[in-house]
Amino acid sequence: MLLALSAMLVAAKLLGELAERVGQPAVLGELIAGVLLGGSVLGVVPTEGVPGELIHLLAELGLLLLLFEIGLEVDLRGLFRVGPASLAVAVVGVVVPFTLGYLFWAHVVPAPATTVDRGVVAILIGATLTATSVGITARVLSDLGSLNTLEARIIVGAAVIDDVLGLVILTVVSGIATGTGISVSGVVWTLAVAVGFLVAAVLIGRFIMPRLFDLVVRMQVRFVLLVFSVAFALALSALAAAAGSALIIGAFAAGIILSGTNQFDTIEQEVRPVASVFTPIFFVSVGASLNLALLNPATPESRKILALAGGITLLAILGKVVAGWAAPWLNFRRLVVGVGMVPRGEVGLIFADMGRRSGLLTSELFGAVLIMIMATTFVTPPVLKSLIGPARSP
């Protein structure tokens, strides 16, 4: 267990370094480290029982700390200024891939011989194509030292809005998957709670926390600022989840709130080492969940999966890239924003898993969705890097 953790950390840094040496973002190396340590190659990363749960928790902590750190670094005023652009990018980047996925399954693919309603499956496929994984893109932008460019702000804002929209879609999909149906009031309620939580947290937090931290800084125990900040991020994440929103939205909000405190510099400086130990665990875990056997074109069955996967991956990329052109009133590098929105991650996986467990997605279809998520994740870092250019020193 400890050895597995240790191996994950070392492999992440070694392959991260290798990636940087060949001009790629470090996060790509960490993902590949995960593939190598994962079940389909070395099988070092535990996935089941208590060790699996612990790795999962540490990975989750890593993701929370990453979002918290990004929240700290992002300039709130800048985020507001690009707000409408982010909103447009997010909405187009959800609607287009969803529609493409739906049409692809409902009208393009030959009807399969199952009793499951084709339209329902099509909705599910569409849903898996919607939610951007903010973690990957933000890490790439952070690796390249461009978190405070105009494009990065639009992407991060849109990815957060994406997560909020993802929650709404989740309500719809789980209504379908459990067969309880969909109610308009339920959808509106989810949206209101998610948006309301984010707005209320940031408004109240920006008012209260600077005053509170002016008191905290007068305490003398070691690292009191750091520990309180991490505790605040954890609490706000839990609160977000309890309010029906997503953990990572809470962590991001916590970062934005604390970026308004007077002790912001110290907090950022002390959070960084802590985050740096945990975020690799998240990316290695993501890499480890890739089943390489799915990519083997030797059997006719996997060829079928690969063909399906190729189709939806293409739609997944296309649907997000066009979102870069969604805000014509603002002048920015549209391709950077479009590509930045491409990686899918946790949320897509959640949808796919719900579909598989409810029997709506066959294991082939589930495999194809998994490949799509992996492909979009692995393709983004190098493309984004080549679009943005060499790393600036942070």
Place this chain on the structure above:
Amino acid sequence: MLLALSAMLVAAKLLGELAERVGQPAVLGELIAGVLLGGSVLGVVPTEGVPGELIHLLAELGLLLLLFEIGLEVDLRGLFRVGPASLAVAVVGVVVPFTLGYLFWAHVVPAPATTVDRGVVAILIGATLTATSVGITARVLSDLGSLNTLEARIIVGAAVIDDVLGLVILTVVSGIATGTGISVSGVVWTLAVAVGFLVAAVLIGRFIMPRLFDLVVRMQVRFVLLVFSVAFALALSALAAAAGSALIIGAFAAGIILSGTNQFDTIEQEVRPVASVFTPIFFVSVGASLNLALLNPATPESRKILALAGGITLLAILGKVVAGWAAPWLNFRRLVVGVGMVPRGEVGLIFADMGRRSGLLTSELFGAVLIMIMATTFVTPPVLKSLIGPARSP
């Protein structure tokens, strides 16, 4: 789960601050925070099921990071110079409490009406009195900024030797508890493995790691030194456990080894914030395991437990304090060293738990042992503080 973690962190820092304000070490406040959050007051700290396991593992990580940090800070040459004194203190501090505990149960306490062999129970009681919890004392010394005094070196060295001896006793006790008997060769083997691991690790590590880290430092990914150091500490802990030694000995050895690298300053500086987030989880967990109901003298049964507990606590304190006089050839503040060896912790708990599960210890006796462990843990910080004097700035 996240909320519990958050509450543990905030409470630890608030009560730690309060403790420092009233002139006590911060760790005392963290322990009290644990009591307040634990099952007998607020019940916030999860103890069962998967959340309980996870908190336990995070606490373990905290302890490992603490021992690693202490290993980094301790001056190896200084440790060697006081080696014989540490050894004498450790041996006396194991033999005397063991003998006192054995005699107390075998000859002083009136024979209870059970079928269990009295001598066997007496050995078990003696064993629970032997092992010093290096965590508490080292934290107090670190809180007071006196980790590099002569006394602190003797204590830390003796506490580590104590842990090695504790493993030997563990072999004996588990032989008794499982009824498989004790073999001399088994005992010698355990001792050889534990000592051999520590010596080999430090010797080989001090040779290899400085060269390896001179290479690591040429890598450019963020926080590569920190992540490799933590990974090394985790790996050596796992290796120590696999070699039949204790996790914390591995972590301590890792610290000592890396204190010989040229990048030692950077490592120490970056490990500190990470450790500072996790060590409070350990101390809060320890505090949370105290069942306040045991201390309630209202019922005759708990009065009996309290009387027993009072007896063995006295022996526990006496047996360790006299160990301060075990090295007459060296001139140091003997009371400081003796008191520093008083806190019992995890290892004693492990013995007691084995006894309880094998039916050798009645629940009353188990309760008394628990109280002894708690009392020695809570009594040491303020006494040590008053002996050492006010904190020097670190």
